[in-house]
Amino acid sequence: MKKNMTCIVCPVGCQMTVEEKNDGTYDVTGNTCKRGPKYAVAEMTNPTRVVPTTVVIKNAMLPRLPVKTAQPIPKGQIFDAMAVINQVVVQAPVKTGDVVLKNLLGLGIDVVATRTMNKF
Amino acid sequence: MIYDVVILGGGPAGLAAAAEAKKQGAENVLILERDRELGGILNQCIHNGFGLHTFNEELTGPEYAERHINEIVELGIPYLLNTMVLDMVEHGDLKVIHVINENDGYMAIESKAVILTMGCRERTSGAIGIPGYRPSGVFTAGTAQRFINMEGYMCGKEVVILGSGDIGLIMARRMTLEGAHVQAVCELMPYSNGLVRNIVQCLDDYDIPLKLSQTITFIHGKDRVEGVTIAKVDERLKAIPGTEEFIPCDTLLLSVGLIPENEITRHAGVEMDPRTSGSVVGELRQTSMPGVFACGNVVHVHDLVDFVSQEAVLAGKGAAKYLKGQLNADVDFTTVNGDGIGYVVPQKVAIKNVDDSVTFYMRVRQVFKDKVVNAYIGDTIIATKKEKKFLPAEMVNFKITKDILAEYPSGEIRFVVEEAKK
Known part of the structure; x- marks a missing residue:
């Protein structure tokens, strides 16, 4: 499998091509420094992202509370995660770092509040 | 009561400037904020990626704001919310700030120093003049961001985004996550105006x-x-007949540029720089009006909040120095943007106010590969900044030490994009 990607390790943004070889290792071309292949292989084998989003909050100044996954989650599970997070309803007050959803999708990763919101 | 420093705006620039002024000895500091809470635009920027330079970790906008707000509270700095600044005028050595809010009505607040941190606002559909009716469903990207992230209103299902500024890219991902279908991001220029990281993580990730x-x-x-x-x-940015394509959609987001919000600055008679649409500032972000400082997006539009905070620290220091009568008013150096450079901040430098070095912020006009930015005084190159690639979307930070500058009594520092000298 061959994939084109832009490196985001630094602002240069090298256009790289990654190709999986028969022995399961990867060939990376187009990079201009050695950090490129490392990023490219991680993106091929286990791409992860922190998912920042919001949940419904009651009795607060605003109707939405910003939250994020406390750790990066597998990229392929972002939409499944969104479906679950969108069901969450919390009550004010909430403090930054409070867990609003435990063990998201059984990944062992919590969803936490990213701001403090007082009762209103 | 006469304040030492009044800060116009409680966003990231205002919070960091207020904290620094207080730490450097200013006693009576007051922050004026027109919104219902401190934090400014960070409150709606719920995505991560803030604070890598300042805190060495990746925070979301609200988390970054909260750290600065907590500092304000710990330092005991008072602030007024829901308070609109109408005008600022010079009155002898003092500045009089005319403000209005629901609780106090109209007030004239007197202060020895003022720091302008009003930030910027988005260019709207009116400013770019796209033909057609005025249907609902056209939003600036930042307005859509506030609706979705703070107010809880989803503003569209089938979306096209015009302009590839960072807010547009961030909103492409955000609307996709919330179930909308983003058809395309259109960019007038042959390159994106957003950070590479955002193009990859907001567009490429979601095809x-x-x-x-x-x-x-x-x-x-x-x-x-x-x-x-x-x-x-x-090449002249004119539409080519015959290349038109119709895209059905119910929503159009505009991410077509930010404009520093300087009505108060202009009305006060502070010298402006047409290249930045912000005030002309010195190394400690002093403006042409003694005792008035400016920092953050009201001076020039930054791409990272970390740099806003750094600039705000300079302004806070400057205001504190001014109060102690230690701010040198000389102009030893002026800066000019030469070939390939759009603007340079600061525009003036008084060497006596510099501790170790001056960081000059600038933007290139187009994408440059394998070039350098040289700083000249006369025909002499005094410093060189090398990067593999210079992008208009990524502000160039060009640090020049005091030792180098001190070799010249005064002069004009000209920044030019050139071939690397072999």
Whole structure:
């Protein structure tokens, strides 16, 4: 499998091509420094992202509370995660770092509040 | 009561400037904020990626704001919310700030020093003049961001985004996550105006096409947006006939630039720089009006909040020095943007106010590969900044030490993009 990607390790943004070889290792071309292949292989084998989003909050100044996954989650599970997070309803007050959803999708990763919101 | 420093705006620049002024000895500091809470635009920027330079970790906007707000509270700095600044005028050595809010009504607040931190606002559809009716469904990207992230209103299902500024890219991902279908991001220029990181993580991750050198030539729909016509543009950015394509959509987001919000600055008579649309500032962000400082997006539009905070620290230091009568008013150096450079901040330098070095912020006018930025005084290159690639979207930070500057009594520092000297 061959994939084109832009490196985001630094602002240069090298256009790289990654190709999986028969022995399961990867060939990376187009990079201009050695950090490129490392990023490219991680993106091929286990791409992860922190998912920042919001949940419904009651009795607060605003109707939405910003939250994020406390750790990066597998990229392929972002939409499944969104479906679950969108069901969450919390009550004010909430403090930054409070867990609003435990063990998201059984990944062992919590969803936490990213701001403090007082009762209103 | 006469304040030592009044800060116009409680966003990231205002919070960091207020904290620094207080730490450097200013006693009576007051922050004026027109919104219902401190934090400014960070409150709606719920995505991560803030604070890598300042805190060495990746925070979301609200987390970054909260750290600075907590510092303000710990330092005991008072602030007024829901308070609109109407005007600022010089009165002898004092500055009088005319403000209004629901609780106190109209007030004239006197202060020895003022720090301008009003930030910037988005260029709207009116400013770019796309033909068509005025249907609902056309939002600036930041407005959509506030609706979705703070107010809880989803503002569209089928979306086209014009402009590849960072807020537009961030909103492409955000709307996708919330179930909308983002058809394309159109960019007039042949390169994106957003950070590479955002193009990869917001567009490439979700297979959203970035259409470079394309623009919107017509907005269809009378009551609600029904679609847009896009077209390729030539080198002179004019639409090429015959390349039009209709994209059905119900929502159009605009991410077409930010403008420093300087009505108060201009009305006060502070010297402005047409290249930045901000005030002309010195190394400690002093403006042409003694005792008035400015920092953050009201001076020039930054791409990272970390740099806003750094600049705000300079302004806070400057205000504290001014109060102690230690701010040198000389202008030893002025800066000029030469070939390839759009603007340079600061525009003036008084060497006596510099501790170790001056960091000059500038933007290149186009994408440059394998070039350098040289700083000249006369015909002499005094410093060189090397990067593999210079992008208009990424502000150049060019640090020049005091030792180098001190070799010259005064002069004009000219920044030029050139071939690397072999």
